[in-house]
Amino acid sequence: MAFALRKQIIWALLLGMCLIGHEPALAQEARLTNITVSNTRDNLLLYLNLEGAFNEKLDKAILSGVPATFSFLAKLNKVRNLWVDQEIADITVTHTIKYDNLKKEFVVRRSWKNNEPEVTKSFSEAQKWMTEVNSLKIIPLGQLEKGQQYQLRTKAEVSKQTLPFYLHYVLFFVSLWDIETDWYTIDFIY
Numbered sequence: 001m002a003f004a005l006r007k008q009i010i011w012a013l014l015l016g017m018c019l020i021g022h023e024p025a026l027a028q029e030a031r032l033t034n035i036t037v038s039n040t041r042d043n044l045l046l047y048l049n050l051e052g053a054f055n056e057k058l059d060k061a062i063l064s065g066v067p068a069t070f071s072f073l074a075k076l077n078k079v080r081n082l083w084v085d086q087e088i089a090d091i092t093v094t095h096t097i098k099y100d101n102l103k104k105e106f107v108v109r110r111s112w113k114n115n116e117p118e119v120t121k122s123f124s125e126a127q128k129w130m131t132e133v134n135s136l137k138i139i140p141l142g143q144l145e146k147g148q149q150y151q152l153r154t155k156a157e158v159s160k161q162t163l164p165f166y167l168h169y170v171l172f173f174v175s176l177w178d179i180e181t182d183w184y185t186i187d188f189i190y
Helices: 002-020 056-063 125-130 165-170
Strands: 031-039 042-052 068-078 084-099 105-110 117-120 130-139 149-159 184-189
Touching: 002 056, 031 105, 031 149, 031 184, 042 068, 042 125, 042 149, 056 068, 056 084, 068 130, 084 125, 084 130, 105 125, 117 125
Parallel strands: none
Antiparallel strands: 031 042, 042 130, 068 084, 068 149, 084 105, 105 117, 149 184
8 A cells, every 4th residue: 555655656756847847838928918999980990919929939930931920810799688799890810920031131911901011120120010910990980880889809829831731741840839819808889
């Protein structure tokens, strides 16, 4: 009996020592901050920042020329009591960064800005562009009903650029630094 107990304790200690040295796959805590819903005379707008998305592995991959994509998801629902909420808008926008080693510059493309390339030699400026969403048009105000309650949910995902299908078998480890945030919810009455 005492031998069995010692054996369990030894196994528990060994397992504990193995786990101490390894960090969880999603230890990076990416989160959305400064989430604001606003409007112009014509449109409902979304503003937000993504913090904690860049880490050492991601920085090294980008600086070696591997493109990375940040996806921002926004879902707008009309809240209906005693009934399923009505989906009003479901938007996904992407930001892609690629470092050009020859020109020593970063090219950032943002889908909600017509994928026009924005070029800078500053990594910190490129990171800022990658993590900001400013004045994203969610829906024209004419499609919202006055006095109704709405819920806007947002989330961000960070991943490497999609590889050709045949490379997924060889490079099965490429998703090791995929990061995603929790869903964030804003309730408002129009």
